[in-house]
Amino acid sequence: MTSTRRDAFQAIADPTRRQIINLIAHQPLNLNAIAENFDVSRPAISQHIKILIECGLINIKKNGRERYCEAKLQPLNEVAQWLEQYRKGWEERFDKMDDLLEQLKNKNK
Structure with missing residues (x-):
């Protein structure tokens, strides 16, 4: 089985992922704060976050029990x-x- 290399083009192909990038472009947010902006399930947002991480556009920082999503726009x-x-x-x-x-x-x- 071959793994698919994800890239920035795949990340921005989805409007939800573009909106997530916009949300965290200026300040890191935790997963709950991100999910509150969408009318989809938390697992669906987590899947989008996972793809954005694989594409190199998000970095997860742990602060205590919270996980914050930080944009990496490079x-x-x-x-x-x-x-x-x-x-x-x-x-x-x-x-x-x-x-x-x-x-x-x-x-x-």
């Missing part, structure tokens, strides 16, 4: 780099459209 750089190639292409297209609109505007004066 793996999202891989997503940002992948998107960058498309952002540049779209910017070029928008620049060309701006030029065309400016030409049309000047032509109608």
